[in-house]
Amino acid sequence: MDRIDCVVIGAGVVGLAIARSLALAGREVVILEAEHAIGTHTSARNSEVIHAGLSYAPGSLKGRLCVAGKAALYAYCAERGIGHRRIGKLIVAVEDAELPELDNYLKLGAAHGVTDLRLIGAAEAREMEPEVACVGALHSPSTGIVDSHALMLSYLGDAERAGAALALHSRVLAARPTADGIVLDVGGAEETSVVCGTVVNAAGLGAQAVASRIEGMPAERVPPLYHAIGHYFSLARPSPFRHLVYPAGRDGALRAHVTLDLGGQCRFGPDLGWRDGVDYGFDASREAAFYPAVRRYYPGLRDGELQPGYTGIRPRLAGPGSSMHNTATDFVIQTPRVHGIPGLVNLFGIESPGLTASLALGAHVAGLVSAMG
Incomplete structure (x- = not known):
């Protein structure tokens, strides 16, 4: 039976970033991907936003790794020529009752060291986005957008140049710990x-399904x-916006953000x-709810300016009743000390x-693996 030093299951943006970090640290790495290509699920069906770090609980991994990952990602994209733009974001309060929510974002950002946020009035917000109606806004200049597919290809290239290998159509069917290591049964052509x-x-x-196939994994x-x-x-005409625009309200299933791609196409979403x-x-x-x-x-x-775009699915750990930005x-991230x-x-x-945190997540997990010995 062949022996491999490190196997990363999943070739989404995070799996590829982890494989990259492990390979650059000198580990032998094989990436197993069940699908026919890299990044076919969550990594390919999102807003492609580089988040600033405003929506996460103080002390959380999400907040810490988002802020560290944002800085690393901008530097990486600039160095590698990966398409990205630091276009900024306005979080807008459309009525006075929503103004305290801007302060909440400001506090959450400050808790993670996001120091470039600025509260602005309606007049300045309208100067930045003339089509937006609001009573106040929070400006986040370090929010941006990125070409997620080009980023994944770059991570894979880095990993492969450091000796890693990718195996597509390779679904993990079962796993069992042994004295020699973890034995993986892998499906494919053979x-x-x-x-x-x-x-x-x-x-x-698929992470929960994979974990449930591991013998001895505590349920x-x-x-x-x-x-x-x-x-x-999608908006069926040229975008009137230059920034991302997010409504301030944190509750409810539909906040209808403005997102922009690198070609300038405007989209609204996601709902929940x-x-x-x-x-x-x-x-x-769902279109009927998007308009208002x-x-x-x-x-x-x-009327008639919204066109169906696409859908994406997130692996949430909280179900119906939770908001899109549930802090x-x-x-x-579990190590042997947990399971x-x-x-x-x-x-x-x-x-x-x-996506934003991917480089920081890769480094974090590689550090955990190194500490495991």
Whole structure:
């Protein structure tokens, strides 16, 4: 039976960043991906936003790794020529009752060392975004956008140049700890088994399923998985916005953010709904709720200007009743001290800001693996 030093399960942006960090540290790395290509799920179906670090509980991994990852990501993209823009974001209060929410964002950002935030009045907000109606706003200049696919290809290239290998169509069917390491049974054109010194489960939407296939994995250490679906609608004309625009209200399932891609296309979303599994079907009936939600801050939206875009699904650890920006849940990264299986690291609930935090997550997990010996 072949032996591999480190296996990373999952070739999304976080799995690739982890494989990159491990390979650059001199470890032998194989990346196992069940699908036909890298980054086909959460990594490819999101807003491609580089988050500033304003929405996460003080002391959380999400907050700490988002802020560290943001700085690393901007530097990395500039060095490698990966498409990105630091376009900034306005969080807007459309009525006086929402103004205290801007202060909450300011405090959450300050707790993680985000020092460039600025409260502005309605007049200045309108100078920055003439089409936006609000009574006040919070300006986040370090929020940006990035070409997520180019980023993933760059991470993979770094890993492969350092000796890592990618195996597509390679689903982990079962795993069992042994005295020699963790034996993985891997499906594909031909099923095979390998013994691994270290296994990093970074399977995203599949992380809970992978963990449940590991013999001896305590069931209570596998958190529930909720499939949170978000719809995006595109604006059927050139964008009137130069910044990302987020409504301030934190509760409710539909906040209809303005997101922009590198080509300037404007999208609104995501909303928040729930599916029983990985089902990307687009529910066009959601359009009726988007119009009034967007018009709260963008009254110039005309009937018929929204077109169905795409959907994305996040691996949430909190289900119906939680908001899109639930500060009660954090990234869950488990080492043998938690689950008792030598050589295994599990990552659960790696949703937003996973893209922003990817380099920091890669370094963090590589550090945990090094400490495991």
